[in-house]
Amino acid sequence: MTDGAGALLAAARRREQRSGRDASGNARAGRPLAVLAAVFTLTQLALVRPVLGLGWDEIVYISQVTSHHPAAFFSAPRSRGVSLLVAPVASWSESTVLLRVYLALLSGVGLHLAFHAWRGLFPTRVLVTAGAVFASLWVTLFYGPQAMPNYWVAVGALIAVGGFLRHRADLGPVAKVPSAGRTTGPSPQAPASGGPLWAVAAGTALMALMRPTDALWVAVPLLVVALAGRHRRSLLALAGGLAAGGAPWVIEAYTAFGGLGERLAEASRIQGGLGRHIAVDDQLRSLGGRALCRPCTGAMPHPVITLWWFVLPLLAILGLVLAVRARRTLRTLLPLACATTAAFPYLFMIEYAAPRFLQPAYALLAIPVADALWHLVTAPRGRWRTTARTLVALALAGHLTVQLTVLVYTVDRNIDSRRDWARTADALHRLGVRPPCLITGREAIPVGYYTGCSSGATSGNNENTTAAEILRTADRIPVATLTAPGGTPPGYARPWPAHRIGDFDVRIAPAPGSGTPR
Template sequence: MLARPVPLLGLVALGYLALQALLVPADMTLEWDEVVYTSQVAPGVPDAMFSAPRARGVTWLVAPIVQVTTDPVAIRWWMMILAAGGLFLAFLPWTRLLKPTALVLAAGLFATLWVALWYGPQVMPNLYVAFGAVLAIGSLLVVRESPSGWAYAGLAAGFASVAMLRPSDVLWLGVVAGPAALLWRRWAAAATILVAAVVGSVPWVVEAYTSFGSLLQRWAAAGEVQGGIAPAPGFWYEFKAANGPAFCRPCDIPLERPYLLIWWLALPALALVSARRHPVPLLAGLAMAAPYLFLVDYAAPRFLLPAYALLMIPAAATMSRFRPPFAVLLAAYLVVQFTAFQGVKGQDYPLRQFQAAFVQKMIDAGVTRPCTLVGTSVNPAHQFLTGCDVRIVRRGESVAEAAQGLPGVVATLSQKTPPKGAEEWDRHVLASSNGKPTWITMIRPNP
C-alpha cells in the first residue's frame, strides 16, 4: 500500500487534516473577510457588503454547513475537512506524473506551509484557488501524455473552480496553460481551458452588470479596492511578510530575522533546478505570483498560496534527487513554518476572541434582533455576531440623525467616548485597560 501513490496521497491529506485540528483553535471567531463571504449564504444573517473584487465561489463551499449552524466550531471543522479533501483531489492527477517520493514531498511541503495550515479552516478563497490550479495543471499534463475523460474533467474542474473563486487569477493561470495546450496541439484541451474559464466566470460577470453597472465598471472598482493596479514593490512587501503578519497594509514593517525567510527564496530556486523536467508548473506558479509581486501595493501571504502549491512540485522533484541534505532542509523548513504559524496565531487569535467577547457583552446589554448598529467603527464581524443590520454614518451626519426611523434596538460601537449625537444614550463599557474604558457601546433608550 505504501508504495502506491494514491494511498500515500490519502495519508498526506489525513495528516493535513490532523495538523489543522491540532494547531488551529476550532473556536476561532470568523474575521472580516470570512464574514463577508459567509453572510451571503447564512440564513437570518444580514448580508455584509460584497465589494467588487470578491467572487462567490467560497460562499458556495461554506453554504451547506451554515444552513444548519453558524457556530464557528462547526464551520472550522467543515472547512478543515474540505481543505483536506481539496488537497487530495488537487494532487490526484500528479500520482500519474510524479514518483511517490516527489509526490509525497510536494503535497506534504504544501500541507505544512504555515499559510496553508492557517487558512485551511478559514472561509477564504486563496487556498482553493491553489487546489484548483494544481488540479488544472496536473490534468493538463495527463491530457498531454494520455488523454482520457477523467483528465479532461479534472482540467475543466480546475479552471472553472479558479474562475469561480478569483476570476482575475484564472487569467494568469491561463497565460501558461493555454499556450502550452496549443504548443502541444491538444486542441480539445485548449478549448476545455477556454470554456471552463468562461463558464466559471459567468456568475461574476452577471453580477458585474446587475450590481456594478458593467463588467468594465466592476473591473475598475475592483482595482480601486486593491489600491490601484499599477507597478508596485509587492515583491519586497511579500518577502517581509512571508512569515507573517497575515495582512500587511501599508506594509511598512521592518525586516526582522531575515535568515528565517531563506525558505521563501529557496523555493523558486529549487523549482528552477527542475525547470527542464517540470516547466509548466514552474511557469504557472511564477505567473500566478506575478500580479501580487509587481502590481499590488501591499502584502498578504495568502495571495501567494497558488504559486506556492505549483512551485512545490518542481521543488520537491529537486529535493527528492538530493537525499543526504534533504533531511536537514526538511527539518529546517518545518521549524520555520511552525515558528511562523505560532507567531501569526499568537497575533490573530487573541484579537478575534477579544472582539467576540466584547460583542457578546453588547448582546448581554440588550443588543438583540431586530437591531441596527450605527456608526463608523462597525465591521462585518460585529454584524455577523449580533445579527444586526448596519447603518453607516455619512459625513456631517450625527448618530442621532442616522438612527431616525430605525426600528428595534439601535446601538453604536466606539472607543472611549460616545459618537456625536449619542451622548445621552445608555452607556455600556465593553472593554477597559487600567481601569479606563477602551471600547463602549451606546444603546438608544426605548421611545
C-alpha cells in the same frame, strides 16, 4: 482466426494491460497521498483548533448563506465560491467548530485530488514530497480549515495544470528518481495522450468560482501553450472552465455593480488601484504571521522566518534545469510559468500583502521543488550521498520547526483578536444592542456579526449606507457606532450617549421616544 480478428484481440489485450498498469500506478500514488491528506487534516484540527472564531473575510462569505445573521456587505473583488463551499454547514448551523471540522476534512480531500491529478507525470515519491512541502507551510495549515478562497484556487490550479499536462501528446519520458546514482530513464507508466480533459475544465472552473481574476492569471501560460500547439480541445476545456466558474461573478457585475467594467474598476479601487506597485517587501513582512499587511509597516521578520521564501524559487529553478537535461521540460516549465503569473499581480501590482495571496504559486512551485530535493539526496555517490541526505534532512526539519512556530503564534493571536470581538458583542448586548440592530464605524462587520446585527458604513471600501439612513434606522432598532479610543465619532452619532468597551469608544442611539436630541 482471421488476421483482422487477431489484431483486434491483440489491441484489446494491450488496452487491458495498459489499463492494469495505470490502475496499479494510480493505486500506488493514491495510498501515500491519502495518508498525507489525513495527516494534513489532523494537523489542522490539532494546531489551528476548531475553536478559532470567524475572521473578518470569513464573516462576509458565511453571512451570505446563513439564516442566523444578516448578510454583510459584499464588495466588488469578492466571489461567491466560498459562500457555496460553506453552505452545506453554515446554512443550518451556527457552530464554528462544526464548520472548522468540515473545512479541514474538505481541504484534506482537496490536497489529495490536487496532487493525484499529477500521477504519471512524476514519481509517487516526488508527488508526496511536493504535497508535504505545500501542506507544511504555515499559511496552508492556517487557511485550510478557514472559509477563504486562496487555498481552493491553489487546489484548482494544481488540478488544471496537471490535467492539461496529462492530456498533452508530447510529454516525453516521465522523471524517474535514481536509487543508486544511476541516470534517469523513461518510466513504463508514462501517461497516454488524450487523457480526460474534465480535470482541466474542473480545475479551471474551481479557480474561477473562487477568484475569477486569479484564475485568469494562472491560466495564461496554459492558454499560450494550447494556442501555440493548436490544441482545440484543451482550449475549449480552459475556456469552458473559466466561463462556468466566472459566470456568477460576471452576472452579478451586471445585476449589482452596473456592468463588468464598473465592477472591475470598483475592485481595482478597493485594492488600492491596480498598477505598478512593488509589494515584495510587504509579502516578506507578512510571513511573520500577519493575516493582512495593509498598510504594511514595521520591521521585517527574523531572517530565519523568511529564508524559505528565497530558497523555494531557487530549488524550483534547479528542478527546471534537471527537467531540461532529462528532456522533460514542459511538465516542469508549465507549473513554474503558472506559478509566476499567479504571483505577479500580488508582488508587483498592489500596495499591500497577505500571505494567503501566494498560495496558488506555492502549490505549483512545490512539484519542481520536490523533484529538486530528490535529486539532491540521490545524485551524489558514496559518502557524499550520506552528507547530502543529512543536510537536506536538517534543512527540512528546521523549515518545519519555523513553519509550526509561526503557525502557533498566528493561531494564538487570531484567537485573542476574535475573542475580543465576541467580548465586545456581549458588552453591547448588556447595553441593549440586540438583534435586530445595526453596528457602524470601526470594525463594524465582525462586531456586527458577533452581535447578531447588520453592519453599515458611510464611506470606505464597505460603503453601503448614508447618515440619513442610519438615523432613520435608529428610530426602529438599536444602533451603535464604534470608534477608536479618543477618535472622533461621525456627526450623526455625536449626541448619543458614550460608552467604553475594550478598544472601542461606543455611541449608542437612544431608544425612540426618549427625547434625546440628535
